Amino acid sequence: MKKLLLAGGAGFIGSHLVDRLLKRNDLDMLVVVDSLWTGRAENVDHIRDQRLVLVRCEVEHFKSDFQFDEIFHLASPASPPVYMREPERTVSANLIGAMRLLKLLKKGGRICFASSSEVYGNPLVNPLPETYRGSVDCTGPRSSYDEGKRCTEALLFESNRVRGVDVRVARIFNVYGPRTRADDGRAVSNFIANALSGKPIVVHGDGLQTRSWGYVDDIVDGLERLFWLENFNHVGAVNVGNDREISVLEIAQYIAGLIPGTTIVHDDPAPQDPTNRRPDLTLCRRILPGWSCKVPYEEGLVRTLRWFEANGEIAEMRATMRSRAGNDRHDLK
Template sequence: MTSRIRNQSVLVAGGAGFLGSHLCDRLLAEGARVLCIDNLLTGSLDNLERAFSHPRFEFILADVVKPLPGRITRRRFDRIYNLACAASPPLYQADPEHTLLTSVLGTKHLLDLSEAKAARFLLTSTSEIYGDPHVHPQPETYWGNVNSTGPRACYDEGKRCAETLSFDFDRAGRGEVRVARIFNTYGPRLSAEDGRVVSNLVSQALAGADITVFGDGSQTRSFCYVADLVGGLMALMEHDGPQPGPINLGNPTELTVRELVEVVLELTGSSSEVTHAPLPTDDPRRRRPDISKAATVLDWRPSTSLTQGLNATIDWFDQQARARKVASAADGVALSA
């Protein structure tokens, strides 16, 4: 794959986010020229610290909801990755209108750009399009069980509409489209404030705070390490041949939130107590991808064990916490001087 990606001109929308920044790093390592655009509502320039050291990397502050500026549209691109959307419930529910428009208008603007540049386009969709599923595990053929008027609909239905736009674009012969349905992903650069289950548990355990479990903890999730997921995205983008349709990307190992808590407590050595809070509205009870299509079409499977991935994630969270303490102490000294 390296030989194909070397010297490609790649646009990554949402590239300052958790997943997008890892994708930028990997593309740069493979020899691509990368333009990252992000509105920084949920992303952070800190995530791009490694990318900024590359001469083949550039960042432009832009919101894909608005028409793309000329300094983007005048360029040539071989590949366009659309990762532009908040992905955790607290963040995408903070401004549901903008979340929905990011998926709909943002995808439309990026599809138009891909048509103008004859660039292959990849949409990062989500397992949330399956809603609270009645079919388990979830194959790509399952149409889902989504509450179209609930508090999560801005994200769920936005991504479903983005898929519709993308596949209609492809059927009309206006370009090549790839669609990935991403399941729970974790790793370094997750924000402690974004409300995802791994970041919540790890940050609380390291701080010795009470660990919050929503509901009774019997709900299940399947967690994929970020490096594996990025490899899947790139394999899908570089897949040639007929339109493969949507492809699930995730780790098929399923565990309950209670089981995840036990693993995090063991790995961190934390003595945090577990507390319970009401289950959020429309929170899926079970979530596990059927990745047989990814294995067949892309020859892709995740390879990082939960223990390996969590250890790397815990180390990163611990380093961030220590850095914040040092910075806080330095600020205190400066103020008292």
């Protein structure tokens, strides 16, 4: 029986992956490490499984008496306002987190990393194959996340080259769905939160920038298949996302249509916000035959909206926003 470790397991995508991992019969322990910086204990509250061990800890500082067969590294904020507020902590969670996790990996074990389409920056090609080397401003305001992901990929693939570690890296494109934080700061959750609060939906720029919106169940299906795969001979990252591109404005308009009385206003463009980003899924489809994002955005948005309504996220968000002003600054120390 295997011992597994998931860093970031109380987060949005991480908690969905916990649900999937616990359906496996080949493990007797799943340790979830999460600092609850952006993850939330509520995301795993529903689980009644003796194999699950929850540890509240920054991944960089996690210590263990034993080593793990499979490690999943999803410990990172993904929300631009969060990582732009604490860039060093963001780099640290990704990169020093990965260094720490490599030390906890059994010889012959497997490490899986949630990278991001942000490694491509503001791309000059469309769609994006994994071979595209990216267009990231390494001195810009989004760089802690983008370069933190890139450097962590480098570290992991070098550990494969030098020491033969089994490395799986998914470059995840935009994801939305239940368990997103209402204050996450990305488009779908922002739009729904505003609309449910009776406020206008705020679209940055003209809204014609497009995204490949992947519903979380579809994305986690892809991660599960990539990360569980027994025989994996590919060395390199794999795009996981939806290749149907939809504009930010279309999403805003659809949500506005679901909640009567909602208006849309436009604001300044976000700094260094990419104008488009669509995965080339050729490699992904070769490795995971038959996989694709199956949930259309109209259905995904309705499911997400219902979850927000059912979980009282909006009231919680307002409380969070109030308390955050006071105590959510972490100085470098």
